[in-house]
Amino acid sequence: MTAEKLGDVAATSLVTLYCHALETQSENPVLLDPDAVRITRELNRRLAGSGDRLHRDLVSGRLNPALVVHICIRAKRYDDYVREFLAKSPAGVVVNIGCGLDSRFFRIDNRQVTFYDLDLPEVIALKKEFFDETERYRFIASSVLDDRWFGSVRAHEGPFLFVAEGVFMYLEADAVKALFTKLADAFPGSELVCEMFNTFWLREPLLTMMRFKMQRQLNFGKDAVFRSGIRDGREPETWSEKIRFLDEWSYFDADEPKLGWLRIFRYCEFMKRTQWTVRYRLG
Numbered sequence: 001m002t003a004e005k006l007g008d009v010a011a012t013s014l015v016t017l018y019c020h021a022l023e024t025q026s027e028n029p030v031l032l033d034p035d036a037v038r039i040t041r042e043l044n045r046r047l048a049g050s051g052d053r054l055h056r057d058l059v060s061g062r063l064n065p066a067l068v069v070h071i072c073i074r075a076k077r078y079d080d081y082v083r084e085f086l087a088k089s090p091a092g093v094v095v096n097i098g099c100g101l102d103s104r105f106f107r108i109d110n111r112q113v114t115f116y117d118l119d120l121p122e123v124i125a126l127k128k129e130f131f132d133e134t135e136r137y138r139f140i141a142s143s144v145l146d147d148r149w150f151g152s153v154r155a156h157e158g159p160f161l162f163v164a165e166g167v168f169m170y171l172e173a174d175a176v177k178a179l180f181t182k183l184a185d186a187f188p189g190s191e192l193v194c195e196m197f198n199t200f201w202l203r204e205p206l207l208t209m210m211r212f213k214m215q216r217q218l219n220f221g222k223d224a225v226f227r228s229g230i231r232d233g234r235e236p237e238t239w240s241e242k243i244r245f246l247d248e249w250s251y252f253d254a255d256e257p258k259l260g261w262l263r264i265f266r267y268c269e270f271m272k273r274t275q276w277t278v279r280y281r282l283g
């Protein structure tokens, strides 16, 4: 698979990758991701002649600075979620759902974890050009919604941590609900950390405004749209008695000077819950 031919949703992984690379090379970086720098150098060569507006923006580093900081604060927090899990369960199993081209494994590796990177086959095919699988670092080339992947993960004893950073909003609501309940049935005692979008913004005319912004300002493809979300972090508890809300986090909570004036949103619960992260106990 070539980076130029990724589908619209899969291509969003290029955006987060380039955000990591730009931030890593900036002054006082929020996140250090040398693999992102390495991969984008190679992709720049391949995408240089592309007529796609998103590709042109990526290659020339034309990314919204607020987006870059936001994506990197989020990645850093998700690294910490994994580290917190491994502090309790050093030989635990982590599944990075919708991993994109991110190199989290190499940032958190404690020499004991088993780490699965799961994404659509086209993304994993590209990822394999840059990373090798090992005994403890493995790829799953599948939609997260095709539960045949459960088998290889369940072959381990656990405990299990699932993380889904910037993924579930691209899926249909029923599919997300079904995934939560299936994970809760198949992996009792596991933890799920996932970013959710607020359904408040999925109503007209807000939805049209958001799609306009994603397509015209960020140059996302027309299929890379947010499709689902929740209103409240506890909402998934109503989907199954095996889902228990633990806590939630917003990037406005981050103690990060690069957030600048956006830090004032930490005092506004409504804004904090536009797109935020929730942690659940399953099973």
Ligand SMILES: C[S@@+](CC[C@H](N)C(=O)[O-])C[C@H]1O[C@@H](n2cnc3c(N)ncnc32)[C@H](O)[C@@H]1O
Pocket (backbone or CB within 6 Å): 009, 010, 011, 012, 013, 016, 017, 097, 098, 099, 100, 101, 102, 118, 119, 120, 123, 142, 143, 144, 145, 164, 165, 166, 167, 170, 171
């Ligand atoms: C915005 S990117 C985020 C990538 C990575 N988590 C990060 O933060 O850098 C969204 C990712 O979700 C993946 N994705 C979307 N739908 C998926 C599905 N049904 N199954 C697996 N991955 C999916 C896309 O291919 C893409 O890599």
